[in-house]
Every structure is written in C-alpha cells, then in structure tokens.
Amino acid sequence: MPCSRTYVADAYLDALTGQLAQHRDLTEVPETADLCKGLDDDLDVPVLSEVHRQLVGEGSHRRLVYSVKFGNCEDDAVKFLDGYAANLVIIEKLPSGVFADPFELQHFVERKVFLDVAVFGDTNLELPSALSNRSAVEIHFDFKPSTTMDCNLVVELPLHARYPPLDSSGYATVEFGSPDLLLHYRKKDTHPDSCIWVSKNLDAEPVDKAVWRVPCGNGAHAGFVSSLTFISALVCSMSVVLAASLIS
Amino acid sequence: MAVTTTTLRWRVMAASVALRVALVAYGEWQDAHLEVRYTDVDYLVFSDAAASVAAGGSPFARATYRYSPLLAFLLLPNSLLHPAWGKLIFSAADLLVGLFIDTILRLRGVPEKTRIWSVVAWLFNPFTFTIGTRGNCEPIVCAAVLWVLICLMKGRVLQAAFWYGLIVHFRIYPIIYAVPFVIVLGKNYAGPAGPAGRPILTQWSSKQQLQSDKTSENVEEPTSLLASLWIFLSSLVTRNTILFGLFSGSMFFAWTGVFFYLYGWDFLNEALLYHLTRTDPRHNFSIYFYHIYLHHQQGFSSIQKLASFLPQLIVQLALILRFSRDLPFCLFLQTVAFVAFNKVMTAQYFVWFFCLLPLILPWTRMKLRWKGLACMLVWMGSQLHWLMWAYLLEFKGRNVFVQLWVAGLVFLAANTFVMIMVIRHHNYSQLFLMSVKSGSKVAAKKE
Numbered sequence: 089m090p091c092s093r094t095y096v097a098d099a100y101l102d103a104l105t106g107q108l109a110q111h112r113d114l115t116e117v118p119e120t121a122d123l124c125k126g127l128d129d130d131l132d133v134p135v136l137s138e139v140h141r142q143l144v145g146e147g148s149h150r151r152l153v154y155s156v157k158f159g160n161c162e163d164d165a166v167k168f169l170d171g172y173a174a175n176l177v178i179i180e181k182l183p184s185g186v187f188a189d190p191f192e193l194q195h196f197v198e199r200k201v202f203l204d205v206a207v208f209g210d211t212n213l214e215l216p217s218a219l220s221n222r223s224a225v226e227i228h229f230d231f232k233p234s235t236t237m238d239c240n241l242v243v244e245l246p247l248h249a250r251y252p253p254l255d256s257s258g259y260a261t262v263e264f265g266s267p268d269l270l271l272h273y274r275k276k277d278t279h280p281d282s283c284i285w286v287s288k289n290l291d292a293e294p295v296d297k298a299v300w301r302v303p304c305g306n307g308a309h310a311g312f313v314s315s316l317t318f319i320s321a322l323v324c325s326m327s328v329v330l331a332a333s334l335i336s
Numbered sequence: 337m338a339v340t341t342t343t344l345r346w347r348v349m350a351a352s353v354a355l356r357v358a359l360v361a362y363g364e365w366q367d368a369h370l371e372v373r374y375t376d377v378d379y380l381v382f383s384d385a386a387a388s389v390a391a392g393g394s395p396f397a398r399a400t401y402r403y404s405p406l407l408a409f410l411l412l413p414n415s416l417l418h419p420a421w422g423k424l425i426f427s428a429a430d431l432l433v434g435l436f437i438d439t440i441l442r443l444r445g446v447p448e449k450t451r452i453w454s455v456v457a458w459l460f461n462p463f464t465f466t467i468g469t470r471g472n473c474e475p476i477v478c479a480a481v482l483w484v485l486i487c488l489m490k491g492r493v494l495q496a497a498f499w500y501g502l503i504v505h506f507r508i509y510p511i512i513y514a515v516p517f518v519i520v521l522g523k524n525y526a527g528p529a530g531p532a533g534r535p536i537l538t539q540w541s542s543k544q545q546l547q548s549d550k551t552s553e554n555v556e557e558p559t560s561l562l563a564s565l566w567i568f569l570s571s572l573v574t575r576n577t578i579l580f581g582l583f584s585g586s587m588f589f590a591w592t593g594v595f596f597y598l599y600g601w602d603f604l605n606e607a608l609l610y611h612l613t614r615t616d617p618r619h620n621f622s623i624y625f626y627h628i629y630l631h632h633q634q635g636f637s638s639i640q641k642l643a644s645f646l647p648q649l650i651v652q653l654a655l656i657l658r659f660s661r662d663l664p665f666c667l668f669l670q671t672v673a674f675v676a677f678n679k680v681m682t683a684q685y686f687v688w689f690f691c692l693l694p695l696i697l698p699w700t701r702m703k704l705r706w707k708g709l710a711c712m713l714v715w716m717g718s719q720l721h722w723l724m725w726a727y728l729l730e731f732k733g734r735n736v737f738v739q740l741w742v743a744g745l746v747f748l749a750a751n752t753f754v755m756i757m758v759i760r761h762h763n764y765s766q767l768f769l770m771s772v773k774s775g776s777k778v779a780a781k782k783e
Contacts, residue, residue, distance in 0.1 A: 147731040191380065213400065216617050218633050251617055251629060258735040303735035310630040313741060317627045318643045320745050321677060324752040325647035328673065329654040331756040335764070 095206050095226050134158040134168055136290040139269065143298040148249040152298065154178060156241040156269065174231035174273035175203055176241055177287075181224045182209075185217040185250050185262045185302065188225045192246060202243075204228040216251035217260075231271070252304040264298040341448040348452060352434060352459040356427040359469035360420055375423075378684075379471025382422060386411035396602040402610050404506045405595050405603065407473055426468035429475035434459045436482035437694045440664070443489050444767075445539035446698045454694035467687050474684055477507045478691035484517075485664065485695075489767070491534035493521065497580045501587025508611050509688065512652060512670050514584075516660035521580050523571035524770045536769040540698055614680055619726055619740055621681035621719075623748050626741035628679070648677040663767040664695035669755060676751035702761035711754045718743070718750035 137159035144151045156176060168174070182188065193205040209223030229243050252260030269290040363374035385395035385408040395401050395408035413421040434455050441451045458464055468475045480503040487496035496517075504511050525535050595603045615636075617629035624644055631640070651673045659666040671689040675681055702708050722743040728734045 147729075147733040149731070191384070211399065214616070214618070216629070216632055251632075253633060254630065301733065303729060303733060303737065305626065305629050305737050307630065309626070309738065313630055313738075314627045314640070316745070317623050317741075318647075320623060320748060321644070321647035324748055325651040325673075325677065327752055328651050328669075328755050328759075331759045332654050332658040335759060335762075 095208075133271065133273065133288055134174075136269065139295055141264075141267065141295040141298055143264070143300055144244075148302065150247055150249075150300065152180065152245040152247060152264070154241075154243040154245070154267070156243070168273075169231070171276055172273045173276050174271055176229040176231050176243070177270040177272055178227045178229065178243060178245075179224060179268040179270070180227075180245060181265055181267075182222060182247070183262050183264055184220075184222050185252050185260060186247050186264075186300065187211070187213065187220070187223055187250060188245065188247055189213055193225070202227050203230045213248075216253075218253045220250060228272070231273075249300060249302040252302050254305045254307040256306050256308060258303060258306055259301045260304045262300040262302060264300075266294045341452065344452055345448070348456060348459065349431075349434070352431060352465075355460075355465055356430065356469055359465065360423045360427060363423065363469055363471075364420055374470060376470040376472050378473075379422060382407055382411050382471070382473065383414045383419060386422075387415040390415045394599050394602060396599055396606050402606045403473070404591070404607055405599060406506060406591075422473075423469055423471045426471065426473055426475050429479045430464060430468035431459070432479045433464075433475060433482060433691050436479060436486060437691070439486055440482065440489065440695055441540075441698060443486075444537050444698075445541075447540075450540075450698050454697045457694045457697060458691060461690055463683070463686055464690055467684060472684050472687075474687045477503060477510070478687060480506070481510055481513070481667075482691060484513075485667075488517070488520065488663075489535065489537055491526070493576050493580050494583055497583035498587055500580075501584035502591060504584070505588050505591040508608070509671075509674065512674050513667055515656050516663060516666045516670070518572055518577050518581060519656070519660040520663050520768060521576040522574055525574070525576055525768055538766050538769050540765075616680050619729060619737075621683075621722060621744060621747055622679055623741070623744045624679045625744065626737055629737075644679060648674070651677060659764070661766040661768070662762075662764050664692060665699070665762060665764070668692040668696050669759070672751060672755055676748055676755075696758070696762065699763045699765055700758070700761050701763060702757065707757065707761065711757050714750045715754050718747045722747050 135158060136156065138155075138157040140155040142153045142155075144153050187210070188207050190205075190207040190211050193202070193207065196202045197205055205228065206226045207223055208226070210221035211223060212220055225245060227243060227245065229241060231241070249262070252262075271288045271290055273288070366372075366374040381398055381401050382403070384398040385401040385403075388397045389395050389405070389408045390412055395403075395405050401408070410425065411422040437455050437458055438451050441454055446454070464475075480499055484496045484500045484503070487493075487499065500510065500513075500517070592604075592608070595607070615624075615628045615632075617625065617632045619625050627644075652670060655666060655669045655673060659669060668689055671692060675685045675688060678685075702711070722740065725736050725740040725743045728736050729740055
C-alpha cells in the first residue's frame with residue numbers, strides 16, 4: 089500500500105461525512121506492484137480465530153475493548169513474525185453521538201500504546217450530537233512477538249458521549265456497528281522508510297453488539313425549566329439590588 | 337514587633353513559593369506516572385498552540401484554543417526550553433497578585449499584620465494555588481487587573497489605560513470594570529494639586545466610620561432627577577476620563593487589529609466572538625445550562641436572549657451606581673455577580689473575584705466566627721452538592737439533569753447570600769478622597 093493510503097479509513101469518508109480526510113501530507117509513491125509480487129506466495133499469514141469487542145465503563149467516558157485472537161499462533165505466528173513486521177489495523181466507524189478525542193489518542197501514541205492513530209470526520213469535542221457529524225477511528229497496533237505468545241491482542245479505545253438529542257424516555261441508545269480488522273505486513277528487510285505494506289482483510293465475523301445508554305434531556309421540561317431559571321435569576325438579582333439600596 | 341511581622345511576611349512569601357514549586361514538580365510526576373493528569377486540559381491546548389506558533393503556524397490551528405495569540409507567544413519556551421515553563425510563569429503571576437494585594441493595602445494605610453492575613457487569604461487559598469500550578473492562565477489576568485488598580489491609585493492614568501486595554505483584549509471580562517473606572521476618574525479623582533495631580537487615598541482606620549464617606553458625596557442637593565443626572569454625567573467628562581477611555585480603547589483595538597491582520601477571522605471568531613456568544617449546553621455551574629440544552633435544537637428567541645441578559649445587567653448597574661466610589665468593593669461584587677449570573681460558569685472563573693476579596697477584608701465587620709465561616713460553608717457546600725450530581729450524570733450515566741439544574745439554582749442562591757452578607761457587613765469607604773470642600777473625614781492612620 090503506497091504512502092498516500094497510509095490511513096485506510098480515507099476510503100470511508102465520503103460514506104460517513106462527506107468531509108475531507110484529515111491525514112498527514114505524505115509524498116506520493118509510484119505504484120510498486122512489482123514489489124508485492126511473490127509476497128503472498130506460500131505465505132502463512134496468521135488467521136483470525138476470535139474477535140470480541142466490549143464497551144467498558146460507566147457514564148459519558150468509556151472504552152471499547154477489543155480482544156483479538158489468532159489461530160495456530162504458537163507455530164504460524166512465530167514463523168510469520170520471524171520474517172515479517174506486522175501491524176493490526178482496527179477501523180471503528182463511530183455512531184452518531186460518540187466521539188474520540190484525537191489529542192487524547194495522540195498521547196497514547198506518545199506513550200507507545202498504539203503505533204499510530206487517526207480520527208476522521210467530525211473531531212469537534214464540544215458540540216452536542218444534533219449539531220455534529222459522525223467520525224471514524226483508525227488504530228495501528230504493533231503485532232509483536234511478545235503479545236502473540238499469548239495469542240491474544242487487547243486494544244482499548246477511549247470514547248466520549250456527546251449530549252444526545254432530547255427524548256422523553258430520558259436516555260438515548262447508541263449502537264456500534266462492526267469494526268473492520270486488517271493486518272498490515274511486509275518483509276522485515278524492507279527499508280524502514282518505505283511506505284509499502286500489504287494489507288489483508290481479516291474478515292472478522294460480526295462482533296457482539298456494543299450498546300451505550302446516554303442520559304438525555306426531556307423536552308417536556310423546557311417550559312418549567314426556562315421559567316424557573318429566569319424567575320430565579322431575576323429574584324436573586326433584585327435581592328442584591330435591594331440589599332445594596334437598603335444599606336445606609 | 338516590626339521585626340516579627342517582617343519575618344512573618346518573608347515566611348509567608350517563602351512558603352508560597354515553595355508550595356508552588358513543589359506542586360509544579362508534583363504535577364510533572366503525576367502526569368508521567370498516573371492515568372489522571374494533574375495538568376489542566378487547557379494547558380495542553382496553550383502548549384500545542386505555542387508549538388504551532390514556534391513552527392511558524394497559527395495558534396488557532398489547535399482546536400479549542402480560544403485566547404489571544406499573546407498567550408501562545410508567552411508560552412513559546414514550552415517547546416523551546418521546558419514544557420513546565422508556562423506553569424512557572426502562571427505561578428509567578430499568582431505570587432505577583434499576592435505582592436500587589438500587599439501594595440494596595442499598604443497604600444491605604446492598612447497595618448502590616450492585617451495585610452499579611454489578607455495576602456494569606458489569596459496565597460493559601462486552595463482554589464488559587466492549584467490554578468497556576470495546573471497550568472491555567474487566570475493569575476496573569478488577576479495580576480493585570482490589580483496592577484491597573486495600583487496605577488489608578490498612584491495617579492498613573494495612561495499606564496492604567498495601557499494595561500486595561502491590553503487585559504480586556506486578553507480576557508474580555510474586565511470590560512465590566514470600565515464604568516466604575518471612568519466614574520472614579522471623574523471630577524474628584526485628582527487631589528488639590530489639580531487634574532494632573534496624584535489622587536489622595538482614603539486611609540484605613542481601626543475605628544470603622546460607616547457614615548462619614550457616604551454623607552460627603554453630595555455637596556449640593558439636586559433639584560430634580562434630571563438635574564442630578566446632569567451633574568453626575570458632567571462630572572465624568574474630565575481630562576482623566578477622556579484620556580483613560582481613549583487610550584485603553586485604542587490599546588484594545590490596536591491589539592485586536594494586529595492579530596486580525598496576522599490570523600484573520602480565525603482569531604476574531606475563536607478569541608473574541610466565541611466568548612461573546614458562547615452558549616454551552618454541557619453541564620456547568622450556571623443555572624442556564626439545562627435551559628440551553630433543552631433549546632439547543634431549535635435555537636433561542638430574542639426574548640429569551642434578553643431575559644437571560646437582564647438580571648446580569650440590572651445587578652451590574654445597581655452595584656456600579658451604588659458602590660463605584662469604593663472601587664475595590666465594587667469590582668469584587670461586580671465580579672461575583674458577573675460569574676454567578678453568567679450563561680456559562682466554570683471553576684476557573686472563581687479566581688477572578690478571589691484576587692479582589694483580600695482588598696475588602698480589612699473593611700468588613702464580618703468576623704470569621706461565625707458569619708465568615710457560614711458564608712464559606714454555604715458557598716462551598718452548595719458547590720459540593722452540585723459536583724455530586726454532576727458526578728452521577730457524567731461518571732455514572734444517571735439521568736439527573738433536573739437535580740443538577742436545581743443544584744445550580746441552589747448555588748446561585750448561595751452566591752446571592754454571600755453577596756448580601758458581604759454588602760451588609762462592609763464599611764463603605766471611598767477609595768479616593770473627595771476634595772476638602774466636600775467635608776469628608778480622613779481617618780487617622782493607625783499602626
């Protein structure tokens with residue numbers, strides 16, 4: 089995959105938000121199909137055996153925890169990683185009402201929890217759901233020998249809920265779709281500055297549904313809340329005015 | 337005795353410096369080792385903006401940077417020297433506020449022991465020493481406001497105007513002090529030496545004279561409301577008020593103009609217009625947050641906008657008309673009211689009035705036991721009550737919007753209670769001595 093497509097999720101943007109991608113400026117590299125020739129021949133790329141995804145935590149700040157298991161990892165994965173460098177790529181298309189903080193995720197990269205991460209689409213951290221668009225997160229996670237000894241990669245993605253549209257039930261339900269999982273790999277002797285990776289879709293089965301209940305305001309409250317708010321403000325301000333006028 | 341208070345003074349300063357240095361160091365450790373940061377999120381925003389400027393870009397490339405570019409320039413050493421540079425600058429400003437409080441009270445003849453306690457009320461207030469060490473820039477604003485006050489007290493009108501124009505550009509909220517500044521700069525500002533003379537400050541006295549200063553205000557009995565209004569307005573048109581108004585206004589527009597030239601509409605929208613039009617539906621201490629959230633999808637009518645502005649306007653006007661000549665007291669009350677009646681209220685705004693509180697403490701009849709403590713407990717208790725509901729909403733995901741909104745009303749009531757208590761127990765004392773002709777008393781300076 090050439091540098092101009094370092095982030096796979098660029099391709100999802102039109103479907104999601106119609107906005108321009110926010111990705112780094114990288115120099116275009118000419119198509120190098122020849123370099124990929126023979127890359128897949130007789131190659132036992134690790135196969136996905138299980139994927140679990142769970143929404144963990146309470147309140148407006150939670151984590152999506154991915155647990156990714158590969159089959160025959162003791163033999164195949166070790167053999168594979170002897171000759172290849174590999175990254176697990178997770179693309180989570182976030183539903184409306186949930187956002188990822190790009191600055192928080194960048195901190196994860198600085199602490200080397202993730203190899204790389206990018207957020208596409210609406211990255212506004214403050215707007216309520218009704219005034220914002222959807223976004224997607226792409227995480228690159230190092231497929232290291234030490235982690236594959238347990239055959240189980242665990243990736244945590246911190247997420248935050250936006251203020252949902254009003255609803256009389258008092259709660260809004262946000263449902264996550266299935267993530268896309270890919271494996272990026274290339275020969276270990278490839279020049280580190282080369283941008284060429286092979287991308288293999290891991291064909292993950294649909295994962296368990298992740299559902300987030302977010303408290304929301306009730307439109308029926310609007311009348312009495314607004315009236316009492318204005319009356320309280322007026323009463324308090326007049327109290328201060330009275331106190332100021334009465335002192336001799 | 338003098339040696340003891342001087343030693344105490346140095347110990348207070350040394351302890352304050354040590355506390356802040358320790359907290360900055362601790363903050364660096366906590367950020368590196370614990371999941372929850374000590375550093376305020378805003379500090380990271382300032383630092384990123386400064387890094388963007390250092391790389392030749394705009395500070396507004398950083399999302400949620402809503403300050404003057406001056407702040408990003410000030411924090412350039414964050415990426416060139418050390419990331420904690422900004423925190424040290426803010427903490428230094430915090431210490432400077434302590435020094436300015438001492439200066440202001442000394443100029444008014446407050447005895448040293450009383451001054452020390454007033455300064456301690458700022459330097460060891462947990463709200464204030466955490467603000468600068470966590471990387472919040474408010475101490476700079478507080479220091480500038482107090483410096484403007486010192487300049488006015490020393491008769492340096494142009495200098496006051498320079499800093500006032502600059503600080504309004506930097507943070508906007510000090511614009512609420514414009515009218516009381518103009519009022520005190522009016523006819524009776526300068527001393528007997530004439531319009532360019534240094535003003536004479538009313539001195540503190542242990543015998544708190546309540547009536548004296550107020551009765552000296554009106555020399556002639558006005559024949560009508562219109563006549564008294566005319567007398568009042570004509571007293572405002574002086575060399576000093578015109579100089580102050582024109583120069584501070586020019587400073588504000590000059591800084592705004594320069595940065596608009598450099599950064600365009602990004603600057604104007606983020607650093608200026610955002611603050612003037614901000615309506616945040618997310619929960620905060622303001623009583624308006626739930627009303628804003630309930631209407632965020634359909635917008636607000638003009639009547640609703642006016643209704644939310646009216647109580648603020650009424651209370652500001654009343655405080656200015658009643659107390660402007662006791663300038664520190666007026667500024668303090670105005671700031672408390674401005675924060676309490678604002679459409680958005682966050683904890684960092686509290687330092688705006690905490691820096692002015694020590695200036696009025698020597699003139700209050702309220703003793704710590706028990707009225708003072710009652711005010712503190714009511715104010716902090718209602719805040720904790722709000723924080724409890726906010727925690728349930730944000731961190732436990734429970735729908736407690738109504739309870740949280742009611743807690744906001746309770747907090748407004750607490751702020752109102754504190755304001756009324758402070759007003760009722762204050763010994764009104766004009767900052768600038770009226771001319772001899774008006775017959776005001778000058779209280780004898782007592783050690």
